Amino acid sequence: MAPGIALLVLSAGVNAQEHFVLQGRLAADSNGTVRLTYYKGRRLVTDSAKVTAGRFSFAGTLEAPCEATLVRNPAQGRISYEQYIQQDAQEFYLAPGDNILESSAGVKKATISNNGAQADYLALKLLRAGFDEKMEAARVAGQQAFEAKNDSALQRIKAVIKTCEQEKEKAEDEFIQQHPDSDVAFDMLQVRCTVRPVNTTADAALYAVFSKRIQQSVKGKALGALLQQAQLLSAGHTAPDFTLLDTTGQPVTLSSLRGKYVLLCFWHAQSMGTSAYAEAIKLLHKQHQRQDLLILSVGYVSDWEMWTGMLQRQQLPGIHVVDLNGVDMKGNQSETAKAYGLTIGSFPQCFLLDKNGTILARHPAFNNQLAANILKLIP
Numbered sequence: 001m002a003p004g005i006a007l008l009v010l011s012a013g014v015n016a017q018e019h020f021v022l023q024g025r026l027a028a029d030s031n032g033t034v035r036l037t038y039y040k041g042r043r044l045v046t047d048s049a050k051v052t053a054g055r056f057s058f059a060g061t062l063e064a065p066c067e068a069t070l071v072r073n074p075a076q077g078r079i080s081y082e083q084y085i086q087q088d089a090q091e092f093y094l095a096p097g098d099n100i101l102e103s104s105a106g107v108k109k110a111t112i113s114n115n116g117a118q119a120d121y122l123a124l125k126l127l128r129a130g131f132d133e134k135m136e137a138a139r140v141a142g143q144q145a146f147e148a149k150n151d152s153a154l155q156r157i158k159a160v161i162k163t164c165e166q167e168k169e170k171a172e173d174e175f176i177q178q179h180p181d182s183d184v185a186f187d188m189l190q191v192r193c194t195v196r197p198v199n200t201t202a203d204a205a206l207y208a209v210f211s212k213r214i215q216q217s218v219k220g221k222a223l224g225a226l227l228q229q230a231q232l233l234s235a236g237h238t239a240p241d242f243t244l245l246d247t248t249g250q251p252v253t254l255s256s257l258r259g260k261y262v263l264l265c266f267w268h269a270q271s272m273g274t275s276a277y278a279e280a281i282k283l284l285h286k287q288h289q290r291q292d293l294l295i296l297s298v299g300y301v302s303d304w305e306m307w308t309g310m311l312q313r314q315q316l317p318g319i320h321v322v323d324l325n326g327v328d329m330k331g332n333q334s335e336t337a338k339a340y341g342l343t344i345g346s347f348p349q350c351f352l353l354d355k356n357g358t359i360l361a362r363h364p365a366f367n368n369q370l371a372a373n374i375l376k377l378i379p
Helices: 003-008 081-086 118-146 151-178 185-195 202-209 216-234 274-287 304-313 334-337 368-375
Strands: 019-023 033-039 042-051 055-062 066-072 089-094 097-102 111-113 243-246 251-253 261-268 293-300 320-324 349-353 359-362
Touching: 003 261, 081 097, 097 334, 111 118, 118 151, 118 185, 151 185, 151 202, 185 216, 185 349, 202 216, 261 274, 274 293, 274 368, 293 304, 304 320
Parallel strands: 019 097, 261 293, 293 320
Antiparallel strands: 019 055, 033 042, 033 066, 066 089, 097 111, 243 251, 243 320, 261 349, 349 359
């Protein structure tokens, strides 16, 4: 299980703890140890057990069914990627109650059964496999086209990847429709709403599909609250006010900029989309000549010098303020980040505000059409 993704899964309050048991039945000549890892909320749990004559067991508590990893005779210390893929391990869905693992050929090829969560997990994994293989092949071809400086081929490949991503998401949406009481399906939607900006229409419609059991769970209520917050950040609502420091150490308050249109942008030093954001903002600055349009960029970094250094290197236009440690990999959020629903996976994003601080648009794409799209929205 990828730690970054697991950390992004929302949690709120204290969930009821449910007991689980994992019983392993390997070949009789199997011995050694097995290591089990899973997340309980935002806390990583690691446990180990001895394998004797092929038998082992774990017991503990869960807040909800969750993705887990079991490794037989794990290597100590850091391992290479080759060692990682060769280890006898399996990712699976651990569920409250009884979990039974059976195999005569090690953990990797084991069959795991429980209350249905594992069956849903395997079904979703199978559904995604074809799309993932197609996109990986396209990415390899794209890298070759890039190295050959074949721009026309590269653009065709990008279109193939985009289409495949759209088809994959549509298939995942259908999976949700078919599994309204599935924790696996719900967790997929929850991660989707955390690693990219919430789609207030589509995501809310999918949330409504889920059973009362899931919606009333702690994670269900947390996602419901996130969707409600996203609705308050849609067009027609007033942008939440905040005050942050600029590069000279002086406070800048968002509401003080009223009287001008404001493109409010949030970016994070660790976001893969920051480079595309920077290029789009610089192009926007060159293309628009309006004196009544300001760019306010809010940087999320851990260090003041890092922030000012990045601004100097990239020569970004506009007004710059910083929210130091406002969002981190541990899930911590500042008041500004909470107000705008920012998580480590939701950067970069921006809002176009009118002269009264009302949101005109959210999430205009960071591309060479940014200026044209924005200027269409302001008279």
